[in-house]
Amino acid sequence: MVRIYDPKERIQGYTIEEMITTGNNSVSYSARAAAGDKVFFKLYQSPSIRVPWYKPFVQHQVELKKRIEAGPCKQFCYKFLGGFEHERKYHQVFEFLDKSHSLSQILDKIRIRPTSVSWEQRELMAKVLVAGINQIHGARIVHADLKPENVMLIEDTSIAMKYRLKIIDMDFSFFTDKKAPWDGHEGYFGTPGYMSPEHMTNKVPSPASDVFTLGLMLYQLLAQGHPYPFDDVEKYLPAYKGHAAAQPKLLGVPKAPAQGSVIADVLYRCLHPDPAMRPTASDLHKALTGDNAGIVEDAETVRRRAEAEVVRKAEEERKKKEDEARGKEVERIAEEIRRRDEDEKKKKAEEKPATRIVLTSLDGVEQSVGARVVFGRVVLAKFGEAAKYAANEQFILDRTGDDWFIEACPNTPNDTMLNGDLVVGRVKLSLGDKVGLGKAASKKTVLELTVRAE
Amino acid sequence: MATWTCPQDGTENPLAEKRCLVCRHPNMPRIVVLQSVATRKEAEFTEPVKLGKAVFTHRFADPDARFASDLQFEIVRDDERVAWVVRPFAGCVNPTCYDGKPLEASGTELVDGGIISVSKSKMKLKVRFKKN
Numbered sequence: 378m379v380r381i382y383d384p385k386e387r388i389q390g391y392t393i394e395e396m397i398t399t400g401n402n403s404v405s406y407s408a409r410a411a412a413g414d415k416v417f418f419k420l421y422q423s424p425s426i427r428v429p430w431y432k433p434f435v436q437h438q439v440e441l442k443k444r445i446e447a448g449p450c451k452q453f454c455y456k457f458l459g460g461f462e463h464e465r466k467y468h469q470v471f472e473f474l475d476k477s478h479s480l481s482q483i484l485d486k487i488r489i490r491p492t493s494v495s496w497e498q499r500e501l502m503a504k505v506l507v508a509g510i511n512q513i514h515g516a517r518i519v520h521a522d523l524k525p526e527n528v529m530l531i532e533d534t535s536i537a538m539k540y541r542l543k544i545i546d547m548d549f550s551f552f553t554d555k556k557a558p559w560d561g562h563e564g565y566f567g568t569p570g571y572m573s574p575e576h577m578t579n580k581v582p583s584p585a586s587d588v589f590t591l592g593l594m595l596y597q598l599l600a601q602g603h604p605y606p607f608d609d610v611e612k613y614l615p616a617y618k619g620h621a622a623a624q625p626k627l628l629g630v631p632k633a634p635a636q637g638s639v640i641a642d643v644l645y646r647c648l649h650p651d652p653a654m655r656p657t658a659s660d661l662h663k664a665l666t667g668d669n670a671g672i673v674e675d676a677e678t679v680r681r682r683a684e685a686e687v688v689r690k691a692e693e694e695r696k697k698k699e700d701e702a703r704g705k706e707v708e709r710i711a712e713e714i715r716r717r718d719e720d721e722k723k724k725k726a727e728e729k730p731a732t733r734i735v736l737t738s739l740d741g742v743e744q745s746v747g748a749r750v751v752f753g754r755v756v757l758a759k760f761g762e763a764a765k766y767a768a769n770e771q772f773i774l775d776r777t778g779d780d781w782f783i784e785a786c787p788n789t790p791n792d793t794m795l796n797g798d799l800v801v802g803r804v805k806l807s808l809g810d811k812v813g814l815g816k817a818a819s820k821k822t823v824l825e826l827t828v829r830a831e
Numbered sequence: 832m833a834t835w836t837c838p839q840d841g842t843e844n845p846l847a848e849k850r851c852l853v854c855r856h857p858n859m860p861r862i863v864v865l866q867s868v869a870t871r872k873e874a875e876f877t878e879p880v881k882l883g884k885a886v887f888t889h890r891f892a893d894p895d896a897r898f899a900s901d902l903q904f905e906i907v908r909d910d911e912r913v914a915w916v917v918r919p920f921a922g923c924v925n926p927t928c929y930d931g932k933p934l935e936a937s938g939t940e941l942v943d944g945g946i947i948s949v950s951k952s953k954m955k956l957k958v959r960f961k962k963n
Contacts, residue, residue, distance in 0.1 A: 449852075452843055501840045501854055508842075508853040536841040666855045 380464070382406060382420070389461050391418055391470065401566075402549070407473060416458060417471040419548070424559070426465050433558035435460065435467060438548060444516045445547070453509030455529070455545045474543060476532040480506075481525035483540075484597050496629030499598050501538040502530070504665050506598075509544050510591060511658035514584040517553045521582045522546060523590040524571040525597070553584065569610045570603070574617045574650055585652035591661065592647025599640070600625035604648060622648045635667030733831040734774070734781055736760075736812065738824070745831055749775040751786070763824035766791045766814045772800065781806040781828075791815060794822045849913035857913040860960030863906055863941065867891035868955035875961070879907040881920075887954055895954035898925050903949060904934065906941070914940040915960075917947055925950045 381404065382393045391408040394415075398405045401423070408418035424431045442457040456472035480502070486493045506528060513520055520527075523544075530540035549566050551557035557565070560581070567576040571593055573586035596604045604622035605613060616622075625644045627637050643664040649655045656664070733747045738760040750756070751773050757764035768789035775782050785793035785800040791814045793800045799817035806828050813822030834843040835858050837851035850857050866873045872891045883903045887896035900923040909916045916938035919927045928948045929939045941947075945958040 504854045505840050505842070533841060536837070537839045538841065541841045666853075668855065 388418075388468070389463055391416065393418065408470075410458075410470075415473040415475065417455075417473045419469045419471065421467040421469070423563075424467070426462070426467070428562065430558040430562050431467070435462075437551070437558050438469060440552070441518070441547065441550060444518060444552075445513075448512060448516045450509065450512035450516050450518075453505070453512055453542065453544055454547060455543050469548060471545075474529045474531050474545070477529045477543075478532075478540070479526050480528035480530060480594070480598075483530055484525055487598075488602075491628075497632070498538050498540075500629065500632060500665070502540070502542060503595055503598050504662065505538070505542040506544070506594070507591060507658055507662045507665060509542065510587055511662050513544070513547075513550075514553075514587070514658050518547070518550050519553055519582055519584055520544065520547060520550045520587050521576075522549060522566045522568065523587055523594070524568045525594055526568075528594075557581075569613070570605070570607075572613070573652075574614065575652065577614050577617070583652060584658065585655045588647050588655045588658055588661065589652075591658065592644055592655075595644055595647070595661075596622070596625055599629075600627055600644065617648070618650050620648060620650055631665070631667070633667065635665055639664050639667075732776075732779065734806070734808075735829045735831050736774075736826040737829055738826055744826075746774050746781075749773065753786075757824065760824055760826065763814065766823055771814065772812070774806075775803075783812060792817045797822065857910065859908065859913055859915065860962055862961035863915050864959040864961055865891075865906075865947070865956040866959065867893045868946070868957055869893050869895065876906060879905065881905045883920075891956070893954055895949065898949045898953040900924050903927055903954075904947065907938070909938065909940075912940060916940055925953065 381396070382388065384393055384395055386393045388408075390411045394407045394409060396404065396406050397417075403422060404420045406418040406420070408416050410416050424434050438457070438460050445451055445454050445457065455474060458470040458472060460467065460469040462468070483494060483502075487499075510520065510523070527544065527546040529543045529545055531543065533539065533541045549557075549559075551560075564579065565576060565582050567573070567582075571590050573582060573589035575582050575586045575589075593603060593605070596602065601623070604625075605616050607613060607616070622645065625641045627641060631637055631640055643656050643661055646654065646656050647661065662668075733745055736744045736746065740761065742760050744756070744759065751770050752767070753769040753771050754764055754767045755769070757767050757771065768786065768791070770786040771789055771791075772786055772793040773784040775784060782803045783793070783795060783800055783806055784803045794813045794815045794817070795804055795806075796811050797813075797820055808828055808830050810828040811822075811825050812828065813825040815822035833846045835846060835848075836843055837854060837856050837858075839851060839856040840854050842851050842853040844852050844858065848858065861877055863876045864873055865876070867887075870892050872893075874886075874890045881902055882905065883901045884896050884899045885901070887893050887899050887903075900920070902920045903923055904920060904927040905918050907916055907918060908914075917927070917929055917934060918938040919934040919936065926933045926949075928934065928951050929941075930945055931948070931951050941958050941960075943958065943960050947956045947958065948954055
């Protein structure tokens with residue numbers, strides 16, 4: 378349970394003024410230092426001093442401060458003024474960014490009135506933000522929780538941008554050359570809509586993860602808006618994996634020598650699902666400034682990209698071969714099945730009729746038969762005048778299993794013939810057989826009907 | 832470390848950087864001031880300018896103007912080099928020098944405190960930059 382500080386309460390020389398936010402890990406206040414400076418005062422709920430990663434976390438904050446202050450990233454980040462333990466809770470104090478607006482507020486402003494922040498200002502903001510992240514990466518730090526709320530813009534009318542940009546909320550940033558103290562104890566923080574695919578698949582975020590989030594933010598600052606504007610968090614990962622974002626359409630003409638097409642291409646690549654295929658923050662900065670008339674990559678990036686390209690090509694080749702082999706196999710199997718079917722049909726046609734058979738006259742008149750039928754003068758009348766030579770009951774077509782049989786009725790004036798021969802008893806039919814009426818002695822037949830499959 | 836503040840984005844850049852490290856805005860002074868070493872008279876330039884005998888006589892009232900040709904040199908902005916540059920005109924009677932050395936044909940970069948002269952020692956003009 379965290380104790381909430383009251384206004385005017387004094388903690389280790391700082392006088393609390395008011396509560397600003399409560400987060401998952403901390404409660405933040407504005408406060409006054411003993412010298413009167415306004416500060417951002419943070420009381421941590423996590424890590425609690427009981428967890429094993431508390432001490433490493435405190436050491437981590439010290440090293441983070443050292444790395445930021447030692448390098449050029451200092452001017453892009455808020456100042457860490459110090460940390461201390463009070464009532465068994467960790468506290469940290471940062472510079473207070475007065476007259477500031479978050480990038481989130483600026484983006485809202487742009488959405489409501491696009492002309493409220495000029496294209497030149499937006500372009501400058503993008504360059505400073507990317508340069509800042511590039512310097513943070515240069516200090517071997519991964520921000521890991523980038524989002525518009527963590528980019529502050531402090532009013533300054535003396536410069537063309539009208540704001541000075543500071544990157545904040547870095548206490549859970551970590552180093553590329555060391556494990557984070559909370560690794561294995563806690564997950565890596567992120568915010569829906571701004572998490573990278575690595576965040577969402579429980580992998581350790583890397584500088585490329587920051588670049589992914591930069592891409593999401595720059596789409597909003599320079600182009601048509603958030604590339605994945607979903608309300609449902611479940612939709613993000615499939616869209617990320619499919620690289621489903623539309624190509625960015627820049628809302629202005631970049632200052633020469635930067636080229637719109639180069640910037641659009643590099644922004645789109647920021648959202649590549651494979652971290653190795655994303656540009657570095659340095660690439661992104663070079664594209665925004667038009668340095669070297671395009672993107673000049675450092676040796677490490679070139680090597681990384683070349684490796685990824687080799688793997689991609691090998692995979693593509695393997696898939697192609699597999700597909701070809703599979704295609705050939707499928708073709709072969711289909712051909713085999715087709716041939717077998719044909720063979721079977723032929724065999725069946727030769728051996729036995731189908732389940733239904735049709736008697737067809739030379740004129741093309743047909744009579745379909747599906748069950749036992751007694752053919753006589755009436756039924757045969759449809760085949761023409763020759764039906765008059767038939768008895769009332771001339772022959773029977775009957776089926777047993779898959780086989781059809783013909784049986785001549787007794788005491789008929791004319792004989793029932795099959796393929797020119799007298800039908801005696803029950804005779805099995807085959808497709809193509811010819812049934813007719815006639816006289817066995819003369820071998821003459823009339824009303825010739827051919828047995829076919831239906 | 833001495834720095835200059837980018838008027839575009841507020842970045843503090845090392846003095847040695849001619850362009851802002853963040854937005855590549857050139858750090859070039861807006862105004863070039865030339866002052867006659869002999870008469871202390873000054874002239875300010877914000878645009879490229881061609882100088883010769885007449886200007887030296889009227890603006891600087893320098894008696895050494897007689898050693899200059901009608902067109903002696905020009906001062907231009909070189910955006911690629913991010914610098915103001917002094918370039919000689921061909922066919923001058925006496926060469927133009929900068930800090931005692933003849934000018935390069937492509938132009939010599941001006942530096943605060945540098946001296947442009949006709950020959951090595953005549954018509955000396957001291958260079959000064961002003962931001963605004």
